[in-house]
Amino acid sequence: MKTIAIQEHGVEMTLERYTFGSGSPHIFFTGGIHGNEVTGIYVARKLVDYFTHNPPVHGTVSILPQVNPTATRCMQRRNPFDGKDLNRIFPGDPNGTFADRLADAIWKETAEADLLVDLHCCGQHGLPYILSIYSESEKVRELVSQITMPVALHSEGTPGQLFTESTRKRDQAACIIELPSGTCGGAVNVPVGELCYRALLDMLRTRGFVSGKAEGDAPRFYGPLLDVEAQKPGLWIPDVSKGETVCAGQVIGNVDGEAVTAPKDGFVMSVLPCSYLQPGDTWVMTYIQPEETH
Numbered sequence: 542m543k544t545i546a547i548q549e550h551g552v553e554m555t556l557e558r559y560t561f562g563s564g565s566p567h568i569f570f571t572g573g574i575h576g577n578e579v580t581g582i583y584v585a586r587k588l589v590d591y592f593t594h595n596p597p598v599h600g601t602v603s604i605l606p607q608v609n610p611t612a613t614r615c616m617q618r619r620n621p622f623d624g625k626d627l628n629r630i631f632p633g634d635p636n637g638t639f640a641d642r643l644a645d646a647i648w649k650e651t652a653e654a655d656l657l658v659d660l661h662c663c664g665q666h667g668l669p670y671i672l673s674i675y676s677e678s679e680k681v682r683e684l685v686s687q688i689t690m691p692v693a694l695h696s697e698g699t700p701g702q703l704f705t706e707s708t709r710k711r712d713q714a715a716c717i718i719e720l721p722s723g724t725c726g727g728a729v730n731v732p733v734g735e736l737c738y739r740a741l742l743d744m745l746r747t748r749g750f751v752s753g754k755a756e757g758d759a760p761r762f763y764g765p766l767l768d769v770e771a772q773k774p775g776l777w778i779p780d781v782s783k784g785e786t787v788c789a790g791q792v793i794g795n796v797d798g799e800a801v802t803a804p805k806d807g808f809v810m811s812v813l814p815c816s817y818l819q820p821g822d823t824w825v826m827t828y829i830q831p832e833e834t835h
């Protein structure tokens with residue numbers, strides 16, 4: 542284990558990097574870029590534990606299980622020293638504020654990787670998914686196809702994220718995995734964490750880092766995540782659940798008794814539970830469509 546130190550004007554933070562095996566190919570896992578996304582940290586730490594007892598049979602596995610530890614200590618998304626979202630400022634700046642320097646350090650640590658998997662959380666109410674810009678890189682598509690989780694989504698490709706910058710600027714095969722969090726702030730969703738851990742071990746077997754053959758099924762590829770907003774604030778009562786298929790025009794719930802309908806056919810990824818919608822904050826559902834139709 543190696544310790545990486547980040548400093549700015551008398552503030553210092555350290556994080557741990559674990560490296561197992563040697564030579565190529567080199568796969569890198571990162572967790573906790575957003576400090577409160579603890580199910581991702583749980584999976585990264587399970588991988589540290591696995592490779593501590595079972596070194597890779599081929600190539601190098603590097604893991605930064607907790608990239609943004611001060612944000613995790615505060616159980617918040619953003620870095621507490623400058624309020625920046627670490628996953629919007631890659632490749633970082635060695636002369637910038639604290640989070641810029643942290644991004645710069647992570648960018649340099651991950652420079653030699655061929656493959657990069659960044660572990661995140663997507664809130665409490667959704668299904669897990671792999672997120673990538675698979676249409677921009679065959680290498681990315683290949684990596685994603687080997688991770689045996691059911692759903693692979695296409696990202697909007699927002700710049701400044703570790704996986705988008707790594708794909709575009711360094712030609713690495715990079716993706717994010719989004720995992721639902723537990724039922725309250727700081728809670729790990731253990732069943733989803735275990736599902737992701739098994740899916741990553743499958744990919745590591747297919748790639749030859751771990752011996753054996755993959756056991757799970759390849760994901761299905763979908764377009765981007767689509768939002769449904771209700772027409773007005775009020776009491777939202779849902780009529781559908783995550784994992785259901787909906788048709789265009791189908792009633793998915795109601796706000797103060799007025800029906801809300803699905804705008805298109807799709808597969809439901811997350812649904813807001815019964816709650817009061819506020820003016821300007823009327824999101825109720827996300828859904829996806831298969832790759833061919835978007």
Ligand SMILES: [Zn+2]
Binds near residue numbers: 574578662
């Ligand atoms: Zn995140």
